[in-house]
Amino acid sequence: MEKKVFLCGFHQETASFNPIPTTWEKYQRRSGGVGEQLIANVRKGGAARESAYGAILGAMLDEAEKRGFQVIGGMDIGAYSGGAVEQSVVDRYLEENLALLKAALPVDAVLVGLHGATQSSASNDVCGDILTAIREVVGETTVIGASCDLHANVTEKMMRAADYISGYQTYPHLDFDSTGHRAAVLALDKVEGKGAKMAWVTLPQMAPAHGYTTEKGGLKALMDKGHAMVSAGEIRDFSVFQVQPWLDVDKPGSAILVAADTEEKAIAVAADLARDEFALREELQGPKLWTMAETVQAAIDNTEDKPVVLVDSSDSPGAGSPGDSAEVLRYLLPHRDTLRAAVTVVDAPAVAKAFALGVGGKADFMLGGTVSPELSAPVEVTDCVVKSLHSGEFVLEGPASRGAKGNMGRAAVLQAGQLLILVNHAGGNCKDPQFYRSAGIEPTLCRLVDVKACTSFRAAYEPISALICNTITPGAAGVELTTLPFKNIPKPFYPFAEITEDMIGAPVCLR
């Protein structure tokens, strides 16, 4: 009988300090599809294949079909990073997806695309809940393979339910295809009688997402070490997770996963990589942080023909913040007549006002603090001219997700002296230079560019910038972790307290 795979996904990265709940309506915007439509959407050339999550599920589909499996589409839904998910969304997803799964039984494997750091109004471990619910439906012998973001919080509950989890090995995230492929290979190999053992270990440490990349430094060396062991045939797969640092849950942790032919080997390598990860804890906290005044001064002093990037990562929509802070503007206003700068603010009322005024219209604007007034205060900008109006749709230049569609909602460019202020409805994908370029703002012709992203922007912005300044700004994804209002994290936990090597858990194979 033809072997069967069930394919589904649930995606969202939660920022616990963003008070705005993530609703079913927000989940509709990034849905990969349901049933046969999901399969069509993630297949090469399909409507969702260019998106990150579509690429992951598409790679799973390709691998399963290559091996002659019949693939049955479940439900794939996702929302942009933001506040905790309403539990009703999770309940509805489980109800509809599990009904599809039950109808497809028996299946040999379930392949699931997850983010891995998702909190709901009722649960700190939504991905653990989803994997457990799937396990209860399929029983013990069906193989479950999942993909996760590098920023997942990989819990014991997840590892008890899933046979395998593979995480992104790049940050900025560029390896959606290969992550889906790796998860599928591990799971389908097991179905075909060549199963690996997967060891899991967590560390009581986290780091702000601006602090590291896999393109240089200690984290690159750690990834290179894992890749070399895979290439040498010593292990089958590995993942190094840096838990998303704005997740305020009771069981957080960075984690290492290693798949090998034997339990003994998987555990030994996981322990070794965990010691390396522990040794990196200080380095991962990142480069010097700049105050807003220092960054603005650096832009004034900059003599290169390229801009200074003010990294406003505390208000990064990609990290789950609303993107509605105008705090950077507050510091730029004294220089409005001399410093050409590009700034972005999520501000729907300002967009509506600009559309009402029309191009060339002039008015004073109160900007910022419209979504989450508890996180940042509005800033008054006098004598703004409406320079242009936009639909907000654009195409990403990448390198990540090149060619995929971005959408900031209706948007307007307000000009105040030399300041170009891009007001919009949703600041997602502002990591991509096309965010500004699509609105007629050329970043390389500015002396300062405000980028609300953690690290994802670096791939595109590093080559076109004079200096990148990780700047202390307000927001739900604050760069100074020790100043954030964590309530649930157990102590000791780094960087809130020093930790010692004996606090690393013992690696275990739970399946």
Ligand SMILES: [Zn+2]
């Ligand atoms: Zn991530």
